Amino acid sequence: MMTQTQVGTELKKIDPITVQVVLGALENVAIEMGHKLARMSYSSIIRESEDFGCALVDINGQQLCESSHSTPLQSGPIPGYVKGIQQIMEERKDTFQPGDVIMHNSPYHGASHGPDVGFCIPVFYQDKLIGFSVTTAHHLDIGASTPGSCGIVDAVDAYAEGLQFKAIKVYDRGIKNRYVWDILMDNIRAPKLVVGDMEAQIAAARIGAQRYIEIIEKYGIETVEEAAEELMNYSEKMMRDAINKLPDGEYSAEGFLDGYLDSDDPSKKDLKIAVTVKVNGSELTVDLTGTSPQVSDRPINMPLVGTVDIAIYLTLRSILLDSTKYGNFPQNSGLTRPINIVAPKGTMCNPIFPAPTIARFNSGNIVADTLMKALAQVVPHQISAGVGNLQVVAFSGKTEDENYWVYMDIMEGSYGGRYGKDGMDAVDTLYANTRNNPIEDIESHYPLRVNRYELRDHDSAPGKWRGGIGSVREVTFLSDGSFSVEADGHKFAPWGFDHGKSGSVGGLSISDEETGEIVKLPSKLPNRTVSSGSTIQLVGPCGGGYGDPFERNPEKVLSDYFDGYITKEKALSDYGVVITNDETIDYNKTDALRKNN
Structure with missing residues (x-):
């Protein structure tokens, strides 16, 4: 043919x-x-x-x-x-x-x-x-x-x-x-x-x-x-056919960025991303009207072309044309033809030059996450609950001959629970998708020691399908140096969906080798000098839960307990599952507790 x-x-x-x-x-x-x-x-x-x-x-x-x-x-x-x-x-x-x-x-x-x-x-x-x-x-x-x-x-x-x-x-x-x-x-x-x-x-x-x-x-x-x-x-036809399956209408959601939590200026923190998805036949418009104004003297703004559009295109392609269902198909500009983006000038999603944009990474992830939240109203089985954002760290210092060394580390986040599946633990999320850098590579090239790298304990968000778990990483400087951090999700927890619970926020702290003092730091940290022996700890957010936790299979709850994802007390309070002293499930008490919930 x-x-x-x-x-x-x-x-x-x-x-x-x-x-x-x-x-x-x-x-x-x-x-x-x-x-x-x-x-x-x-x-x-x-x-x-x-x-x-x-x-x-x-x-x-x-x-x-x-x-x-x-x-x-x-x-x-x-x-x-x-x-x-x-x-x-x-x-x-x-x-x-x-x-x-x-x-x-x-x-x-x-x-x-x-x-x-x-x-x-x-x-x-x-x-x-x-x-x-x-x-x-x-x-x-x-x-x-x-x-x-x-x-x-x-x-x-x-x-x-x-x-x-x-x-x-x-x-x-x-x-x-x-x-x-x-x-x-x-x-x-x-x-x-x-x-x-x-x-x-x-x-x-x-x-x-x-x-x-x-x-x-x-x-x-x-x-x-x-x-x-x-x-x-x-x-283009693949995307139009997928959009055509959605009911015509408008679907809105809001997401929030930490911004600069240590700032005295309210316009620099608690920043809003507003998304309205407008479906009209095989055309889809993503309207970002209502998003916070640009922050003219801080680089949290996003280029409309290059960041905002990619966050939108990637999210729509992933949700509406899931490769597990549609298989492999051409990745080209035809996919974007049916999609329109509205972003008012002077907002965070469409700043005016020379507003700075270099730290736009986390902001764009919230655009993608909020778009997914809006789409949850029409394709609830194709989205995940709220996503744990990432943290990007620049480590630097000087060698003996006064030359600079610089290392960039992307600290992964986590996905929320999905229909039929738990959230993915400790992965780069949404449009990031970079690979984890091995500890052996870090320690063989830079004066850094990774003391701890593991999943968070007892912090998974409750849901019929639990939220993904963020990681914890502790890094010690083996010589004097400096570091700076670009992160988000230390104030606003990833959202739960369909009675699932919200996830857990991330964190950043530093401890001094001599005094042992631990200082909590904001999610966005300008370059800070440190002495040899200082240790920073990065804690990744945990994704939100999906579905009623009391509907989770009790055997999975027990497995989560054995894996250290939850405590025995959380199994009882969050899931209605009674774990006995000999670490088995009391099914009679569990059934009774769940029926009375």
């Missing part, structure tokens, strides 16, 4: 087998780019945590494929990077040329935030621009006022967040612009590490461009373009 797609004014035909062959070829390019970038990189945030993205994009800014093993917060924004680059190039009356390599990190022109630097290579075939090969990655330092590229929670504007690169040609027609590279080496802490990672990005993007041309040469430019459009139409 033949499928059809419109190309120009001529109706072309392409068979579905060819479409799938081209899809496999494109996807393999992105996967190869990702594997090679990870292998060539120096820093653990790229090499181990896989905080990077790779994609091919057509000349209209539509994403053709993405590296499946990278984080959505890196691969997803790549079309925005390309459109931002195109906008700036047009304004400058500049043009793309063979051999160009363009560096870009402007959060007001599509980039996710400043440390996520993109390298874009225009791809030419027979002297015609046909698309772009792009890599993005988070870099450990970008030249901000304090060490590291996370935990910069006190930047007063975009200029204080570090170096800004707006469509800068680091290679012009194949010739290296050495002066730009000199600026990088002179203004970035740990320059060999960071610049080495950037060079790895360029090499991976060049591989992508080469492979893209090989596909064109094998199948022909028209066939590839027709197949790509057919794939996007297919993905």
Whole structure:
């Protein structure tokens, strides 16, 4: 059976087998780019945590494929990077040329935030621009006022967040612009590490461009373009069909961010994210009207393109097109065509330059979490209860020869309970999706010792399906240094659903080796110097419970007790399960207690 797609004014035909062959070829390019970038990189945030993205994009800014093993917060924004680059190039009356390599990190022109630097290579075939090969990655330092590229929670504007690169040609027609590279080496802490990672990005993007041309040469430019459009139409149809199953109407929810809990300014804390989902046939609008105004002198704001849109697209795709039901299907820009986003200017979800945005990570997770809360009203079996947010820590110090070392650690959160399943413990949530960095890697590369890394005791949120459990990590400095923290969820607990209980908040504290004094710290902490022997403790939030706890299988409650997730007292009070002194279930008393509840 033949499928059809419109190309120009001529109706072309392409068979579905060819479409799938081209899809496999494109996807393999992105996967190869990702594997090679990870292998060539120096820093653990790229090499181990896989905080990077790779994609091919057509000349209209539509994403053709993405590296499946990278984080959505890196691969997803790549079309925005390309459109931002195109906008700036047009304004400058500049043009793309063979051999160009363009560096870009402007959060007001599509980039996710400043440390996520993109390298874009225009791809030419027979002297015609046909698309772009792009890599993005988070870099450990970008030249901000304090060490590291996370935990910069006190930047007063975009200029204080570090170096800004707006469509800068680091290679012009194949010739290296050495002066730009000199600026990088002179203004970035740990320059060999960071610049080495950037060079790895360029090499991976060049591989992508080469492979893209090989596909064109094998199948022909028209066939590839027709197949790509057919794939996007297919993905669009999948999303439209899923939206069409939802009842028309409006569904609203609110979520809250800690903000700056230690601030005397009420406009900097208890910040609201408002979401209204409007369903109209196969079109869906996410309206963020009612969200708190931007915080003009703190970097908790989110770029609309690059962060907010990705949080929304990823959540809708995950919930409405769950891969366990729909299987593997093309990840491309067709998925976003039926989705509209409304975000008033001057709010946290659509700030006005130069409002700072570097610490937008946790804020975007609350956008995704609140969107899921709104969708719970129409697809209750497809969402989880409230999600425990993440904590990002920048550790830094100086070596004996006064050179900087910088390490970035993403402390995972947890998911809420789901229909039919307990919440996932100690994982990166929603659009983050980075991997855990092994303790062995940390201790072999940095003057840090991880003393404790384990799940929280007795803190899982009660529900028919319990909430996921956050982790506890204690890290000791083996030399003098500093750290900064970008976190949230220390005041507002993850929400429970359908009679499930709320989860538990996170925490941050530091203890001094000499005095033993333990000091509790806020969720957002600017760079703080510490002496050798000081220990910080990070406690991740626990996700909310799903469903009535008194409906949980008593055997699972007993298992939770044995695993240390709950105490015997909580089994009784939260679940109505009586555990005897010999650690068995008294079914008669349990049944009686539950009936009287």
